[in-house]
Amino acid sequence: MGKYEEKVIVKNKLGMHLRSAGLFVETSSKFRSEIHLAKDENKVNGKSIMGILMLAAARGSELVISAEGTDAKIAVKVLVKLVEDKFHEEE
Amino acid sequence: MEKSIKVLDLLREQESLLRLKRVVYTPKSLENEIIVPDINRPGLAFVGFYDYFGYQRIQVIGKTEMTYFNKLDMVEKEEIIKKFMSYKIPCIIFSRNLKIPSLFKEEAEKNNIVILKSSLTTTKIVGSLTLYLDDCFAPSKNIHGTLLDVFGVGVLILGKSGVGKSECALELIERGHRLVADDVVNVSCKVGKFLVGSGVSFIRHHMEIRGLGIIDIKSIYGTRSVRNQKRLGLVVSLEEWDGSKKYERLGLEEKVYSILGISVPHYVIPVRPGRSIAILIEAATTSQRLKLMGINPVREIERKMFDIMVKKGSSLDSAF
Numbered sequence: 001m002g003k004y005e006e007k008v009i010v011k012n013k014l015g016m017h018l019r020s021a022g023l024f025v026e027t028s029s030k031f032r033s034e035i036h037l038a039k040d041e042n043k044v045n046g047k048s049i050m051g052i053l054m055l056a057a058a059r060g061s062e063l064v065i066s067a068e069g070t071d072a073k074i075a076v077k078v079l080v081k082l083v084e085d086k087f088h089e090e091e
Numbered sequence: 092m093e094k095s096i097k098v099l100d101l102l103r104e105q106e107s108l109l110r111l112k113r114v115v116y117t118p119k120s121l122e123n124e125i126i127v128p129d130i131n132r133p134g135l136a137f138v139g140f141y142d143y144f145g146y147q148r149i150q151v152i153g154k155t156e157m158t159y160f161n162k163l164d165m166v167e168k169e170e171i172i173k174k175f176m177s178y179k180i181p182c183i184i185f186s187r188n189l190k191i192p193s194l195f196k197e198e199a200e201k202n203n204i205v206i207l208k209s210s211l212t213t214t215k216i217v218g219s220l221t222l223y224l225d226d227c228f229a230p231s232k233n234i235h236g237t238l239l240d241v242f243g244v245g246v247l248i249l250g251k252s253g254v255g256k257s258e259c260a261l262e263l264i265e266r267g268h269r270l271v272a273d274d275v276v277n278v279s280c281k282v283g284k285f286l287v288g289s290g291v292s293f294i295r296h297h298m299e300i301r302g303l304g305i306i307d308i309k310s311i312y313g314t315r316s317v318r319n320q321k322r323l324g325l326v327v328s329l330e331e332w333d334g335s336k337k338y339e340r341l342g343l344e345e346k347v348y349s350i351l352g353i354s355v356p357h358y359v360i361p362v363r364p365g366r367s368i369a370i371l372i373e374a375a376t377t378s379q380r381l382k383l384m385g386i387n388p389v390r391e392i393e394r395k396m397f398d399i400m401v402k403k404g405s406s407l408d409s410a411f
Contacts, residue, residue, distance in 0.1 A: 029252065029253070042233065043233060044233060044235070044275060045235035045252065045274070045275075047252035047253075048235055048252060048274045048275070048299070049274075049299050049305070050273065050274035050275055050294045050297065050298075050299050050305070051233075051235065051274055051275045053294055054275050054291050054292060054293075054294050
C-alpha cells in the first residue's frame with residue numbers, strides 16, 4: 001500500500017471548469033487507489049466530480065494531488081501531467 | 092488549519108441577536124482575530140491577578156466588574172485600565188448598557204481594541220456568545236458520502252465511488268426522504284457531543300448520477316426533498332459483495348463508526364445487482380429507532396428461544 005502526493009498549479013485560462021473536472025474524474029476513476037484533491041484547507045475525493053467543482057480552482061490555484069493504494073504513485077503522476085498539460089485544451 | 096473569526100464577522104452575524112452596538116472601533120481593529128471559543132469576565136484581572144489571563148478571549152464586562160471599578164480612586168483606575176489594555180485583547184463587550192469610562196475608550200483606541208456594548212444582561216450575552224463561538228470553532232471535516240434524512244434519522248451513506256451511493260439516495264428521495272448533501276458532506280462536531288452534517292456551498296442539493304450527469308434535486312423534487320443540515324444518527328457503509336467476507340447475520344454486535352471522535356452506530360451492507368439498497372437502508376433506520384426506544388428484536392428472539400428450551404427440560408443452565 002503506497003502513499004504519494006504532489007503539488008501542481010492550475011494553468012488553464014478557465015481554471016478547473018466543468019470539462020476539466022470531468023476529464024480529471026474520468027482519469028482518476030481508472031486507478032484503484034483512493035485519490036484526493038486539496039486546495040488550501042479543503043480536501044475532497046478526487047473521484048467525485050462535485051467535490052472537485054466545489055473547490056472552484058481558478059487559474060493559478062495550487063492543488064495537492066494525493067493518492068493511497070497500490071497504484072498511488074502512477075495515479076498522481078498521470079493526474080499531475082493532465083493538469084500541467086492544461087487538460088489538452090489549449091494548443 | 093486553525094480556525095478563527097474576525098470581530099467584524101462576529102458583528103455581522105450576532106449584532107442583532109446580541110443587540111451589539113459599536114463604541115470604539117476602526118477598520119483595522121475590526122479585523123482583530125478571535126482565535127479561541129472561550130469568553131472571559133476579567134474580574135480577577137481588575138484586582139491585579141494576571142496568571143493565566145485569557146487575553147485572547149472576548150472580554151465581557153458586567154455590573155460586578157464595573158461596581159468594583161467605580162469604587163477605586165483615579166490612580167488605581169488608570170493603573171488597572173492601562174495594564175488590562177496592554178494585552179492583545181481582540182474585543183471587549185460591556186453589558187447592560189453600562190456607562191463606559193472615557194479612559195477605557197482612550198486606551199482601547201490606542202491599543203487597537205474594539206469596544207462594543209449591549210443592552211442585554213451579562214449572562215445572556217455569555218450564553219449566546221458561547222453557543223455561537225462553539226459553532227464557529229467546531230472541528231469539522233469534509234467526508235465523501237451522501238447524507239439523507241430518513242424517517243427523521245440522519246443517515247450517512249459511505250462507500251467507494253461507483254458503489255451506488257447516489258443512485259440509492261435518489262431512490263430514497265423518490266420514496267419521500269430528504270437529501271442533505273451528496274458527494275461532499277461537511278461534518279462538524281457540536282459541543283463535543285454530536286455530529287451535524289451539511290452540504291457545501293453552491294453544489295448543495297445537487298447530485299451526480301452516472302449516465303445522467305449533475306441534477307438539481309431541489310428543482311426536480313421540490314423543497315420537501317431537501318434539508319440544509321441534519322444531525323448524524325446512523326452510518327451505512329456500502330461495499331461490493333465479497334463472498335469471502337463475514338457479513339452481519341444476527342445483529343448482536345453493534346458496530347460503530349467514529350468521526351471527529353464521536354461514535355455513530357454503523358451498518359455494513361453488501362451490494363449486489365438486483366438488490367434494493369434503499370429499502371435496506373429504510374429497514375436499518377427503523378431498526379435503529381427501535382433500538383433507541385429499547386426494543387431489541389434479536390434479544391427478544393433469544394429470550395423466547397431460551398424460554399422454550401427451558402420448558403422442554405433441556406440441559407441448559409437456567410442461569411441464562
